[in-house]
Amino acid sequence: MKTLKIYQADAFTDKLFGGNPAAVCPLDEWIPVPLMQKIAAENNLAETAFFVETTNGFDLRWFTPEFEIDLCGHATLATAHILFTQLGYAHPIIHFHTQKAGTLTVTKNDNLYTLDFPSRPVETTTIPSEIIAALGGKIPKETYRSRDYFLVYDSEEDVASMSPDFNALSKIDAVGIIVTAKGRDCDFVSRFFAPGAGINEDPVTGSAHCNLIPYWADKLNKTELHAFQISARRGELRCELKGDRVLMSGQAITYLKGEIFV
Template identity: 70%
Template sequence: MKFPIYQADAFTDQLFGGNPAAIVPLKEWLPASKMQKIAAENNLAETAFFISQGENFELRWFTPELEIDLCGHATLATAHILFTELGYSREIIHFHTLKAGTLTVTKKDDLYTLNFPSRVPHLCEIPEGLLGAIGGKPPIEVLNSRDYILVYEAETDVLALKPDFTALAKISPMGVIATAKGNHSDFVSRFFIPAAGINEDPVTGSAHCNLIPYWAEKLGKKELHAYQVSARRGELWCELKGDRVLMTGKAVTYLKGEIYI
């Protein structure tokens, strides 16, 4: 059997920036074990699989190690491919997901806006070994939602982190977000999730589901500009809307091809 495959860089307008995702359109679901093997073979942070359901779509995401509950950049990349390569002509796409409910993506010019659930983080106890594994200066706050959030005094503290990924994978089954006020944006972040086979994710929409409500409260504003300061770097325009967050970014197509399984 052969299937089309696309790859796009999300939350960027430059090739080799942002976060790359593979996108595989399907007519019907493959076994989860098969999709997991495809994702491992692609060896990207996420591979998105989707099938059409009338005017809407079902969407699933796989890291090289596991199926994940929510992924922003691969959702944006999937919408980009639907709009630019697969002839989708409506203004808004509805994606039905297994664990995150219905997610929408709206296109205006070259910008895509994701409507995702807000995940408000709360102060928590620091897991044993976490600060040693993350390295660098001690954070000024530690919170938790799906992921641990370490808040630092300055952007330079976030940039200076050099985590021990082997140790970090043993401490947190999900991700660790490092964040601070930005020098040229409202806030910056980095995201580490070695337990899912991704040491550092370049740009992470799901992490911003936590970061947007946190920084909206801290800064007293609902519209925010953010950078994820990984080596590939990504840019997001964010908004808190009740129990939802909006994340707007760009995307560029890198690859079109076929896979044979």
């Protein structure tokens, strides 16, 4: 039997039980992928992050309860938070090497963590009628897609009031559905639904902001943006578009640490 360390942190928040929880598992060496997937399913959180130290940073992978994901912001922030606060990492910047998203960095400035991620501009598409029906029938004013469907609505109230049919959305051929609108007290708001990945509603989604930031930077003609993801747990992000990269800044708080036996 192998013993592994495990931590859990709430990301993009300074309040316990806010933001988005992620599990973080430091490894001395990689364990089999099926075992990582089983651990993620057992944790039953939006993502579980696994990392292994290398000579120039850390190799990092993320798993939903259903599959390995190509990019995850909140679990990257949570991993950095655990390295800085629990595991004695002493440098101001962490380099995470990933298989599908290249090298990602996280910089610490007091209690604020800044993620440097790839920008993912969206492309215009036609929205399947099944998605409209699953979102209650309200038609978005603009529809796009990259990895996820990206739907723009008239108001924050449109986004906040949605009560999706998650069973219907689970059959959609996409990782998730981003819904967004201009914010009342911030630049923009969003929500993210991914029942096909085992997550009905993701509380705060860094990867979605790789789409949201370039879109809203263009619409609002500004490169620095303030955003809220208005899930029940709610998360806050300070965002910046820098060419083909996006910066997302937020806080995190540790919830637990322990051991698992596999």
